Amino acid sequence: MKTIYLDNNATSAVAPEVIEAMMPFLHDQWGNPSSMHAFGGEVKKHIDRARSQVAELIHADPSEIIFTSCGTESDNMAIRGAAEALGPRYNIITTRVEHPAVLGPCRYLGERGHRLHEIGVDSAGQLDVVQLGEALRDGPAVVSVMWANNETGVIFPIPEIAAMVKAAGGVMHTDAVQAVGKMPIDVRKIPVDMLSLSGHKIHAPKGIGVLYVRKGTRLQPFMLGGHQEDSRRAGTENVPYIVGLGRAAELAGASIGREMTVIAALRDRLEAGFLATCPDSRVNGDRVNRLPNTLNISFEYIEGESILYMMSDVGIAASSGSACTSGSLEPSHVLRAMGVPFTAVHGSVRFSLSRFTTAEEIEYTLKSLPPIIAKLRAISPFVKKT
Amino acid sequence: MWDYTGKVMDHFRNPRNVGVIEKPDGVGEVGSLACGDALRLMFKLGADGRIADVKFQTFGCASAIASSSALTEMIKGMTVEEAGKVTNQDIAEFLGGLPEQKMHCSVMGREALEAAIENYRSGSTEKKILAGKVVCNCFGVTAEEIERVVRENGLSTLEQVTNYTKAGGGCGKCKPDIETILEKARVERLEAEHKAGAKTAPKKLTVIEKIRLIEQTIEREIRPLLKRDGGDIELIDVDGNRVKVALRGMCAGCQVAHFTLKDVVEVKLREFVSSELTVEEVRE
Numbered sequence: 001m002k003t004i005y006l007d008n009n010a011t012s013a014v015a016p017e018v019i020e021a022m023m024p025f026l027h028d029q030w031g032n033p034s035s036m037h038a039f040g041g042e043v044k045k046h047i048d049r050a051r052s053q054v055a056e057l058i059h060a061d062p063s064e065i066i067f068t069s070c071g072t073e074s075d076n077m078a079i080r081g082a083a084e085a086l087g088p089r090y091n092i093i094t095t096r097v098e099h100p101a102v103l104g105p106c107r108y109l110g111e112r113g114h115r116l117h118e119i120g121v122d123s124a125g126q127l128d129v130v131q132l133g134e135a136l137r138d139g140p141a142v143v144s145v146m147w148a149n150n151e152t153g154v155i156f157p158i159p160e161i162a163a164m165v166k167a168a169g170g171v172m173h174t175d176a177v178q179a180v181g182k183m184p185i186d187v188r189k190i191p192v193d194m195l196s197l198s199g200h201k202i203h204a205p206k207g208i209g210v211l212y213v214r215k216g217t218r219l220q221p222f223m224l225g226g227h228q229e230d231s232r233r234a235g236t237e238n239v240p241y242i243v244g245l246g247r248a249a250e251l252a253g254a255s256i257g258r259e260m261t262v263i264a265a266l267r268d269r270l271e272a273g274f275l276a277t278c279p280d281s282r283v284n285g286d287r288v289n290r291l292p293n294t295l296n297i298s299f300e301y302i303e304g305e306s307i308l309y310m311m312s313d314v315g316i317a318a319s320s321g322s323a324c325t326s327g328s329l330e331p332s333h334v335l336r337a338m339g340v341p342f343t344a345v346h347g348s349v350r351f352s353l354s355r356f357t358t359a360e361e362i363e364y365t366l367k368s369l370p371p372i373i374a375k376l377r378a379i380s381p382f383v384k385k386t
Numbered sequence: 387m388w389d390y391t392g393k394v395m396d397h398f399r400n401p402r403n404v405g406v407i408e409k410p411d412g413v414g415e416v417g418s419l420a421c422g423d424a425l426r427l428m429f430k431l432g433a434d435g436r437i438a439d440v441k442f443q444t445f446g447c448a449s450a451i452a453s454s455s456a457l458t459e460m461i462k463g464m465t466v467e468e469a470g471k472v473t474n475q476d477i478a479e480f481l482g483g484l485p486e487q488k489m490h491c492s493v494m495g496r497e498a499l500e501a502a503i504e505n506y507r508s509g510s511t512e513k514k515i516l517a518g519k520v521v522c523n524c525f526g527v528t529a530e531e532i533e534r535v536v537r538e539n540g541l542s543t544l545e546q547v548t549n550y551t552k553a554g555g556g557c558g559k560c561k562p563d564i565e566t567i568l569e570k571a572r573v574e575r576l577e578a579e580h581k582a583g584a585k586t587a588p589k590k591l592t593v594i595e596k597i598r599l600i601e602q603t604i605e606r607e608i609r610p611l612l613k614r615d616g617g618d619i620e621l622i623d624v625d626g627n628r629v630k631v632a633l634r635g636m637c638a639g640c641q642v643a644h645f646t647l648k649d650v651v652e653v654k655l656r657e658f659v660s661s662e663l664t665v666e667e668v669r670e
Binding site: 302304312343381 | 387395398401404415419420422423424425426443444445446447448525548555556
């Protein structure tokens with residue numbers, strides 16, 4: 001059975017062009033880019049090229065691109081590095097709906113003398129900008145606010161937020177792991193100081209990420225012991241993956257238009273279909289300011305893990321914010337922060353599409369899900385019998 | 387994905403006895419939408435006093451549905467007395483085991499069954515018998531329930547308690563209370579073992595047995611007490627009935643170490659190993 005993969009916010013297929021670009025650097029060109037011989041030196045040119053390709057995707061200068069091992073490393077490097085460079089007892093401002101890769105380092109700093117502010121969201125998942133303004137008045141701050149939410153796809157008004165942070169003299173980091181490649185991003189126009197992105201969300205392999213650091217931003221590196229990446233991130237470069245990410249960034253840039261139109265239309269078709277065929281279902285999050293590929297929908301009175309397992313039986317891969325799938329006993333912190341009722345949180349399912357998703361796959365999913373929902377509701381004690 | 391057995395997946399995909407019974411003899415309900423899983427169980431007795439029909443409805447994950455389905459299959463044909471003896475371990479075993487983090491599903495099954503039997507016997511329709519002090523407010527778990535699950539499943543860590551009862555899995559404020567319950571259960575278990583040992587085994591221990599028992603007693607009974615004050619202890623040698631130890635950490639050089647040695651170490655060793663032991667401190 002072929003898998004219908006609708007879990008692209010978790011990870012995405014490696015594009016064939018990306019694999020092709022990487023192979024020479026596993027087979028033949030395995031030299032160390034720092035070496036003082038042509039065999040290694042040749043390789044450096046390809047890293048430079050990849051750096052330019054990534055820079056172009058977000059309109060940065062290549063010198064502002066630092067390759068890391070993943071999005072989580074980029075987030076840690078940005079938040080902890082900025083806090084350390086600025087000195088003790090700074091304000092750390094973030095939101096209640098961030099990815100754990102941001103919440104983790106922010107709370108770590110909060111436990112070590114920095115003052116932590118976690119800004120709330122409204123029922124649509126939109127940031128409480130007034131609360132952010134109040135936190136910014138508390139003194140100089142390192143601010144980390146995600147560009148788009150991984151669970152709901154809700155897009156925060158980063159241009160406005162970054163302007164507020166800069167006006168208050170703060171340092172602005174954004175976790176753009178979900179946003180990059182799904183919407184146009186131009187760091188020349190938006191005053192973010194740092195931006196994280198991850199390879200495996202844009203059809204490069206796992207194990208490669210980037211931190212964009214605007215020129216002049218003070219940052220204490222935490223990987224020490226080498227001159228690589230201008231001494232900002234020591235360690236021999238992961239050449240094949242860097243080259244792969246460069247190619248993936250190029251492909252992502254070329255397909256953003258398609259993302260915003262074709263993929264958005266497929267997602268809308270999925271959403272409208274579910275709402276029409278599954279009673280007691282509701283979409284979670286702002287439906288206007290939302291990534292074109294993401295749909296977070298709750299099927300009330302049933303539980304997410306059960307839905308996922310039954311979907312998996314018919315070859316559909318998605319994810320859920322239910323407690324049983326979160327690895328803890330608490331359901332999604334994002335949906336809870338939005339005040340989504342428990343009846344709906346446990347039965348939430350996230351579908352996330354990619355440029356490899358087809359119309360046939362969407363139709364198959366629309367046909368397959370209603371019987372699953374009906375079967376689980378027939379077992380549930382909470383469904384009102386009519 | 388969870389490592390579910392084939393039997394769990396079978397009962398999840400093809401749940402047995404789903405539905406409701408008109409005029410049941412007993413109904414039990416546990417859990418809630420907020421908790422993430424809930425089970426309603428009902429049964430009807432036949433003329434022979436055995437459970438003739440049983441139905442369930444479950445809101446929850448794959449293992450919650452499978453545990454409920456398994457339970458209905460297990461108790462069909464049992465008398466109420468027999469059904470009352472079904473434990474959560476029986477349910478897990480019937481399914482070929484459950485992942486540790488999912489054991490609370492089997493506990494939920496046992497709780498619903500008990501509630502249904504209680505409802506049959508007394509007509510009580512309480513959703514869950516909340517006896518005793520509520521320890522975990524997030525999931526509404528009482529001290530009595532935790533003590534029981536700890537006892538019946540031989541649990542020893544906080545993580546296990548959370549996996550089996552959900553207690554401590556929310557805000558985490560009740561974790562110290564759970565630790566206290568675990569400590570109490572541990573002491574009870576040791577006392578029971580000691581009593582059973584005293585009854586069955588004669589006093590005569592082999593040298594190896596004696597040394598092992600001394601080590602065990604130090605590990606379980608003595609070291610935790612010393613650690614509370616920042617101290618520690620090391621067993622150096624056993625010569626006949628003379629136990630030679632060295633005190634470490636804060637205990638080393640402590641003014642009252644002599645009393646610790648006699649009042650704690652020697653008393654405990656005499657209690658758990660042999661009344662003939664004497665303890666000596668070795669200074670290096």
